[in-house]
Amino acid sequence: MRVLGIESSCDETAAAVVDDGRRVLSSAVDSQIARHRPYGGVVPEIASRGHVESFPRVVREAMDRAGVPWESLDAVAVTTGPGLASSLIVGTAGARALGQALGKPVWSVNHIEAHIAAVFLDPEMPPPDEATDMLILMVSGGHTCLFRMRGIGRYQLLGTTLDDAAGECLDKGSKMLGLGYPGGPAIEKAAAGGNRKFAEFPRGMEHAKEERSPEGLDMGMCFSFSGLKTALLYRLKNHPEEKETHLADLAASYEEAVVSSLARRVERAVEATGAKKLLCAGGVAKNASLRARLAAMGERHGFTVRLAPMAYCTDNAAMVAAAAGLRALAGIGNPPAGEIDPTRELERTAFA
Ligand code: KG4
Ligand code: ZN
DSSP, rough: EEEEEEESSSSSEEEEEETTTEEEEEEEEOOHHHHHHHGGGOOOOHHHHHHHHHHHHHHHHHHHHOOOGGOOOOOEEEEEEEOOOOHHHHHHHHHHHHHHHTTTEEOOOOOOOOHHHHGSTTSSOOOOTTTEEEEEEEEEEEEEEEEEEESSEEEEEEEBSSSEEEEEEEEHHHHHHTTSSSHHHHHHHHHOOOOOOOOOOOOOTTTTTTTTTTSSSGGOOOOOOOOHHHHHHHHHHOOHHHHHHHHHHHHHHHHHHHHHHHHHHHHHHHHHHOOOEEEEESSSGHHHHHHHHHHHHHHHHHEEEOOGGGGGGGSSHHHHHHHHHHHHHHOOOOOOOOOOTTTTTOOOOHHH
């Protein structure tokens, strides 16, 4: 099962060739970070134009590096959502044109499922099977969710953010601290050596254990980051000098608030479900403090922690081809890529 994956949901144009949903033959990623940096965030119009420019080159690069003939592909798989409409449309149109020219099927992939599939690109990771109950912390710039998973394509949503995503919170905090874009790595770098207890930032949803969200989720497994962002804003208003005198301390305290807020929800989800395996994926999963915190928690509570390989945490196309390949091999299949769906949710399964 050889799949050419295509990803263009945000500001990365990416293409990759993956065999059987697990073996990466090539992964080309063209990041537009430099173009968006002056604006402190992704500008959809610029991202869309960037995809149009990069698409042919990135696809060719992936095929050249894989060193396999076009005819050997079984399918093309593309992210059709969730993401920025003007970005998704470029990759999806490009993938459909490729499929037409090659006479191959073009499959639609959910971006969230692709992030989850990235964990299975670790060769040490056992394949997804229905007998293993797993928890997934999916943390990126656009999403912060806790899922329970039983095999590929079978997910139960346990918790989600009620406002900002964790990555978005880091990006906005970084902007306020004058640390630049993307904020996650900038804050992580600035936080090195800083006092993580310098500022007492809120952790969000602290007292909501017994409540239910509007869609019936246990609030104790839901996230909230807007209060943290506001707390930093007011702190900088009241103590503008700290940006100069205590930059590392502020960055460290802010990062700590995000990490411990994520870790607490995971702990509660582990207690509630009794899951013995935790997977973590998405751009924020690159964060060293988060990786260390989850690993330590796993040791303390006796569950295994599997993190997406560093190269496949932020947006890439290997994870897209992986998701499609895993679904095809599991016999679930992939829907054909038609219209884009910018607000697409991960399909949900009711678990006993
Ligand atoms: O998964 P991703 O590439 O895109 C989305 O689907 O959103 O994630 C991007 C997010 C950004 O918010 C970025 O700041 C964050 O991942 N990020 C990090 C790190 N590297 C990227 N956050 C914390 N620590 C990092 N090292
Ligand atoms: Zn993503």
